[in-house]
Structure formats: C-alpha cells, structure tokens
Amino acid sequence: MIRLLKLISVLMLVLAALLPLLYLFDVLGEVTMKWWMLAVTLGWFAVTPCWMGREEAPVASEGGHD
Amino acid sequence: MSDATSDPAATGGEYERQPVPERARLGFRSFIGMYAGEHTAGTELMIGPLFVLAGVSAFDVVAGLLIGNVLAVLSWLLLTAPIATRVRLTLYYHLERIAGRHTVILYNLANGIAFCFLAGAMITVSATALGVWFGFELPTLSDIAPNSVGWVLSVLAIGLVITLVAAWGYRFVSWFANLAAPWMVLVFIGFGVVSLKWFVDATGTTLDSPGALWTLAETAIWTGVQVPGQPAFTIWHVIFFAWFANMAMHVGMSDLSVLRFARKSWYGVASAAGMYVGHFVAWLAASMMFAFQMYDAGLTSEAAMVAAADAGTIPAPLPGPLADQALGVAGLLCVIIAGWTTANPTIYRAGLAFQAIMPQLSRFRVTIGTGLLTTMVAMFPGVAMQMLGFVALYGLLLMPIGAIIVIDYWLLPRLGLKSFYAEYAGRRLTLPVLVTWLVTLGICLALVQFAGIEIFFVALPGWFIAAVLYIGLSIMTQKRSAPARDPVRRKEGTS
Numbered sequence: 001m002i003r004l005l006k007l008i009s010v011l012m013l014v015l016a017a018l019l020p021l022l023y024l025f026d027v028l029g030e031v032t033m034k035w036w037m038l039a040v041t042l043g044w045f046a047v048t049p050c051w052m053g054r055e056e057a058p059v060a061s062e063g064g065h066d
Numbered sequence: 067m068s069d070a071t072s073d074p075a076a077t078g079g080e081y082e083r084q085p086v087p088e089r090a091r092l093g094f095r096s097f098i099g100m101y102a103g104e105h106t107a108g109t110e111l112m113i114g115p116l117f118v119l120a121g122v123s124a125f126d127v128v129a130g131l132l133i134g135n136v137l138a139v140l141s142w143l144l145l146t147a148p149i150a151t152r153v154r155l156t157l158y159y160h161l162e163r164i165a166g167r168h169t170v171i172l173y174n175l176a177n178g179i180a181f182c183f184l185a186g187a188m189i190t191v192s193a194t195a196l197g198v199w200f201g202f203e204l205p206t207l208s209d210i211a212p213n214s215v216g217w218v219l220s221v222l223a224i225g226l227v228i229t230l231v232a233a234w235g236y237r238f239v240s241w242f243a244n245l246a247a248p249w250m251v252l253v254f255i256g257f258g259v260v261s262l263k264w265f266v267d268a269t270g271t272t273l274d275s276p277g278a279l280w281t282l283a284e285t286a287i288w289t290g291v292q293v294p295g296q297p298a299f300t301i302w303h304v305i306f307f308a309w310f311a312n313m314a315m316h317v318g319m320s321d322l323s324v325l326r327f328a329r330k331s332w333y334g335v336a337s338a339a340g341m342y343v344g345h346f347v348a349w350l351a352a353s354m355m356f357a358f359q360m361y362d363a364g365l366t367s368e369a370a371m372v373a374a375a376d377a378g379t380i381p382a383p384l385p386g387p388l389a390d391q392a393l394g395v396a397g398l399l400c401v402i403i404a405g406w407t408t409a410n411p412t413i414y415r416a417g418l419a420f421q422a423i424m425p426q427l428s429r430f431r432v433t434i435g436t437g438l439l440t441t442m443v444a445m446f447p448g449v450a451m452q453m454l455g456f457v458a459l460y461g462l463l464l465m466p467i468g469a470i471i472v473i474d475y476w477l478l479p480r481l482g483l484k485s486f487y488a489e490y491a492g493r494r495l496t497l498p499v500l501v502t503w504l505v506t507l508g509i510c511l512a513l514v515q516f517a518g519i520e521i522f523f524v525a526l527p528g529w530f531i532a533a534v535l536y537i538g539l540s541i542m543t544q545k546r547s548a549p550a551r552d553p554v555r556r557k558e559g560t561s
Contacts, residue, residue: 016252020259020393024266034394037256041396044249052245 005051012044081326085154091329097336100324103247105312105344106254108191108385108405109184112453113311114352115383118360119207120299120454121292122353124283130301131349134308135341139334141309141316142325145468147334149475150325157322158422161467164474165499166488172500173467174419180314180460181416182436185409186443189225190450192405194386195398196220207293207382210448221444228406229437232413233430243407251343253393253400258351260392264358287357289366294375297454297520306522307454308345313461313525318468355388356381383451413437458521465525466506469532470499477537483544491547498539506532 019040023033081090117127153160162170197204202216212218231239266273271282292298299307315321316337325334359381365371374380389397417433424432443449449456474485484490487498510528513519 013248013252016249016256020256020263024259024263033260034396037253037393037396041249041253041399045245048245 002051005047009044009048009051012040012047015040016044081154082156083159086326090327092327093329094333094336097325097328097333098339099244099247101337101340102251102343103243104408104411105340106247106251106348106404107344107408108188108401109408109450109453110254110344110348111352111385111389111401111404112187112191112383112450113457114349114354115356115385115388116296116451116454117299117304117349117353118288118357119293119296119380119383120303121290121296122288122299122304123290124280124288126290126299126301126304127288127350127353128283130304131308131346134305135338135345137305137309138312138316138341138345139338142321142337143332143334145472146316146319146321147325147328147331149319149471150322151328151331151333153322153475154326155322156326157320157471160319160322160471163486163489164470165496166494168495169488169499171423173464174422176463177314177320178416178419178423178436180463181412181419182440183443183449183456184460185228185412185416185440186446187450187453187456188405188409188412189221189228189441189444190405190447191385192224192402192409193217193220193444194384195389195401195405196224196386197384198386198390198398204384204387205382205447205451206378207380207451208378209382209451210446212445212447217447218445222441224402224406225437225441225444228409228413229434229441232410232417232437233433239407239410243411246403246407250400250404251347253396254343254348254351256351257389257392257397258347258354261351261354261358265354265361268358268361286361286366287354289357291366291368291371293371293380297522303520303522306526307458308341310461310522310525311345311457313468314464316468317525317529318461318464319471320464322471352385352388355392356383359388409440413440416440455521458525462510462521462525462528463507465528466503466532467499469506469529470502470536473533473536474540477533478540481537481541483540487540487544496543498536498543501539502532502536505535 016037019028019033019036022028023030028036081087122130149160155163158170158174161173194204197217197220200216200220202220203214205213205217212221265271265282265286269282269286271278271286273279273282297303310317328334360366363374363379363381365374365380371380385401386398389401391397393400413436414433417429417436420436421427421429421432474487478485487493488496506528509531510524513524513527514521
C-alpha cells in the first residue's frame with residue numbers, strides 16, 4: 001500500500017513538472033493546465049502525508065532563511 | 067511541554083549547550099532537502115521581480131547568479147562547515163564562549179529584529195494572494211504604508227494564524243514545510259515555463275534553438291531597462307547580491323547551528339541545492355513572470371519607462387496576482403504556503419532570540435509578541451518592496467560576528483592568543499568583540515553614506531576590517547590582562 005501511495009506521489013510530481021511544459025508546447029490550453037495543476041496539488045497533499053514521516057528533517061527546525 | 071527533560075534528544079535534538087554527539091549527526095541527504103526547502107521561500111517571488119525593476123540584462127542576471135551562488139556555496143563550504151563540524155555548537159553558545167553572555171543578548175536583539183522584518187516580508191507576500199481572492203486594493207510599488215482596509219485585515223489574518231501556529235504547533239509546520247517543498251519547487255519552475263510561453267506567444271518567437279531562447283531573453287525578458295528610483299543593477303550587483311543574500315547564514319555563521327549536525331565538513335556543499343533551486347531557478351522564474359507584465363505594458367525602452375514612472379503606472383511586483391495569472395489556484399496556494407512555511411520558522415527563531423533576552427517570559431508569550439510585531443511590519447509593503455536593500459543590510463549587520471568567529475577559531479591560537487576568551491577569562495562582555503562589531507558596522511555604513519559605495523558591496527571590505535580590528539584588539543586585551551590573571555607568568559615577568 002505504501003509503495004502504491006509513494007508511486008502516486010511521484011506521479012503527482014511528474015505531472016506538476018510536465019503540465020507547464022505541455023502548455024508551453026501547445027498540447028494543453030491555459031485553463032485546462034491550471035485545473036490539472038490544482039488537481040495535482042490536491043493529489044500531492046492528499047496522498048503524500050500518508051507515507052511521509054513527521055521526523056524527516058530535524059535540522060529544518062533551525063529555520064530563519066529567506 | 068510539561069516534560070522538560072534535560073536530555074537533548076528528548077527536546078528535539080537541539081543540543082543547545084553541548085556538542086552534537088555522534089548518534090545525532092545527519093547524512094548528506096538531510097541537508098540537501100533542508101537547504102532546497104528553506105531557500106525556496108515566499109521572498110524569492112519578491113526578489114526576482116525586483117531584479118527586473120533594477121534593469122538587469124539577460125547576461126548579467128544569468129551569469130551573475132551563477133557566479134554569486136558559487137561564491138555563496140563556497141562560503142558555506144569553506145567558512146561555516148569546517149568550524150561547525152569541529153566545534154559542533156550552536157552559534158549562540160559558540161558566541162557566548164568567545165564574547166560573553168551580554169554580547170549574545172545584543173546579537174539576539176539584532177538578529178531577532180532582522181528576523182521580524184524578514185518574516186514580515188514573507189507575510190506580505192502571502193497576503194498578496196488573498197488580495198486576488200477577496201478583491202481588495204493591493205499595494206503599489208511606491209506604497210510604504212498600508213493602502214486599504216482589506217490589506218490590513220488580510221495581513222492581520224495571515225499574521226495571527228502564522229503567529230499562533232509558531233507558538234503552538236511549530237513542529238507541524240516544520241513537517242508540512244518538508245511535505246510541501248518538492249511540490250513547491252516544481253510550481254516555481256512552472257511559473258518560469260508558463261511565463262516563457264507568454265513571451266513566445268507575444269513576440270512570435272519560435273523556440274527551435276538555444277540561440278532563439280537567448281535572443282528572447284535579451285530582447286524581451288531582461289532588457290536592461292531600469293525603473294527610475296530603483297537601484298541600477300550590473301553583473302557585479304547581481305554577483306554580490308546572490309553571494310550575500312544569505313550572508314548572515316554563511317559568512318555571518320548563523321548556520322553553525324545547522325551544520326553542527328553534519329557528519330562531514332563537505333556537507334556544506336548541500337547549500338548548492340538551496341542556491342541553485344531557490345536563488346537561481348526561483349529568482350529567474352519569478353522575474354520572468356514580472357518581466358512579462360512590464361513587456362505587456364510596453365515598458366521595454368528607457369522613454370516608456372520614464373513616462374510610466376512619471377505617470378505612476380509602473381506595475382507593482384505582487385506575487386499573488388502574478389502566480390494566479392501563471393498557474394491559477396495552484397499558484398496562489400504556492401504563494402501562501404511559501405510565505406507561511408518560511409515565515410513560521412523565522413518567527414519561531416526570532417522568538418527564541420528575544421526569549422534569550424527576557425528568559426523570565428515563556429517562549430509561548432514571547433513568540434506571540436514576536437508574531438504580532440512581525441504582523442505590524444508586514445502591514446507596511448514598503449519593507450517587501452525594498453527587499454534588495456533590506457537583505458543586504460541584514461547580512462551586513464551580522465557579518466562582523468562571522469569574521470570574529472573565523473579569526474577566533476583559526477588565527478588567534480596561531481598568534482599565541484586564547485580562543486573563546488570570554489569563557490577563559492570568565493567575562494560576560496568582551497570589548498574586542500563589541501568594539502569590532504560596532505566599529506565595523508559604523509565604517510561600513512559611513513562608506514555607504516559618505517563614500518558613495520552601494521550597500522551591496524561594503525560587506526566584503528567590511529569582513530577584512532572586522533578581522534583586522536579583532537586581531538588588534540585581542541592582542542591589546544589579552545597581552546594586557548594575561549600577567550594580571552596568571553601569577554606565575556607575572557612573577558617571571560617581573561624578575
């Protein structure tokens with residue numbers, strides 16, 4: 001199950017990278033691209049928390065960067 | 067919260083006053099993710115457009131960012147990481163050992179105030195996204211104070227949420243920031259790709275070769291036409307800005323607190339992930355989005371720019387509307403999340419800095435107070451609109467402390483002097499550090515004010531001024547006080 005969820009997360013990232021490129025090369029229209037980007041965003045935030053642990057990067061708590 | 071144990075591992079692995087032990091050290095990948103995430107922040111969406119307003123040309127911005135970011139990575143790699151992985155202490159404790167407790171309090175005050183301004187700019191960025199949804203009047207380029215009730219309420223709402231989360235649920239935000247980082251990086255790249263498409267359509271360019279892309283970049287995107295009243299950027303400005311944008315962290319040594327967890331010194335090279343994702347790709351993408359607004363308004367020549375400036379019709383670099391235009395709701399969410407996830411740790415760290423000054427107050431109360439102060443700052447869009455100058459000033463403010471740490475660690479023992487002198491002599495304040503810090507800042511600001519040197523350039527000579535001052539003052543102080551403190555040496559000296 002976890003592997004499937006990770007696969008979906010990776011797919012969301014691939015799509016997030018691909019959709020603007022498809023728009024650039026006239027494969028997708030602007031409105032369609034924006035809707036798909038929103039769907040990919042929701043997909044990423046729905047699926048990834050199911051497998052991404054909460055103790056991933058302790059150093060990030062040092063913060064303060066711009 | 068109630069289980070305030072002395073075990074550092076149980077308190078989040080902070081190791082505030084002891085070297086990070088072997089078992090708590092982290093691998094290279096942790097630093098790659100941390101740097102890439104931390105440096106792809108809401109403020110990148112502000113800095114990119116400001117380059118366009120400063121009239122950078124295509125070659126200057128691309129080559130300048132490539133070179134400046136290399137210099138930044140080298141600063142982390144050669145200055146910060148070697149000391150961090152040898153001493154393995156937080157910056158605060160390291161500085162306390164060199165300069166004494168009272169100097170750290172002053173440092174915390176300076177750092178805390180700077181963090182408030184930085185976090186305020188991040189909240190400003192997020193609030194521009196709410197403006198798209200609720201349709202209130204957003205600030206213009208020339209606005210310093212808030213210009214509408216909607217703007218004030220929007221900043222207040224975002225500021226309060228961020229403050230409460232920083233005070234209560236900081237660890238959740240830290241986790242959420244890691245979760246959002248990969249998606250956010252791709253959305254930033256998406257901003258660039260979509261705006262490239264706008265330029266292709268508007269100019270009728272066919273992207274059939276790298277040469278065609280470069281010609282488009284030179285003639286339409288980064289045209290080198292500066293907006294009157296904005297700083298005029300050459301390649302040197304871009305190089306120094308990129309190098310010193312995070313000066314407080316590398317040359318200023320704030321990241322001792324981060325890199326003390328690194329197993330190896332060379333992990334400092336992981337900062338390249340942050341520099342080339344956040345401070346190259348994200349800055350270029352954000353500047354392309356804004357450049358299209360300028361192109362679309364016909365502002366591609368000096369004459370058109372002067373006329374628009376006189377008429378007050380220069381477009382404002384507002385990340386919310388720009389992101390909405392490029393990627394719709396996903397873009398707006400990116401602006402809000404980018405501002406939120408980076409403002410939160412900044413408010414948290416500012417709270418810690420202020421709490422060190424007022425230890426009798428709880429961290430919760432101090433964080434709430436800090437967040438409210440930050441929210442007040444965020445209401446003034448002038449801070450975000452002057453981001454280039456503010457970032458340079460922030461780095462400059464803390465730079466002398468970094469020079470002191472480097473000299474104290476590497477050079478003083480070779481000169482027969484004591485490192486960590488405050489600890490050795492039991493001092494709460496050491497004059498060499500305090501005088502070096504204040505005099506260096508005074509000289510640098512005088513160079514800006516009276517010698518006409520721009521603020522982006524003074525930090526480099528300032529580092530050497532601080533180094534020379536600290537060496538000289540340490541020799542004077544330590545040679546003078548050594549006989550008095552050491553009775554054996556005093557006897558030898560008088561016999």
